[in-house]
Amino acid sequence: MCGLVGAMGIINKDEKAAVMDMLDMDVLRGKHSTGIATITSNGVVDVIKKAVNAVDFLDLGVVKNEMRFGHRCIIGHNRYATKGAV
Numbered sequence: 001m002c003g004l005v006g007a008m009g010i011i012n013k014d015e016k017a018a019v020m021d022m023l024d025m026d027v028l029r030g031k032h033s034t035g036i037a038t039i040t041s042n043g044v045v046d047v048i049k050k051a052v053n054a055v056d057f058l059d060l061g062v063v064k065n066e067m068r069f070g071h072r073c074i075i076g077h078n079r080y081a082t083k084g085a086v
Helices: 013-029 054-058 061-066
Strands: 003-011 033-040 045-050 071-079
Touching: 003 013, 013 033, 013 054, 013 071, 033 054, 033 061, 045 061, 054 061
Parallel strands: none
Antiparallel strands: 003 071, 033 045, 033 071
């Protein structure tokens, strides 16, 4: 089964760290693919997803770079491939 984590509102570094920690712990819900969707304070939407587990996903430079920006919403997803390709 898959898992979702996230935060909305005024998101500072503590909330970002909490979302990343939740995504890391949520790997139990899905180890085949991981992704995040973010909305910046300016309304810019970005989606990053890879067919890797959350631990490897969080080490990606593109994910670390994305966490530098100010966000209003961060949603994380761990996928366990029960149907279809990874």
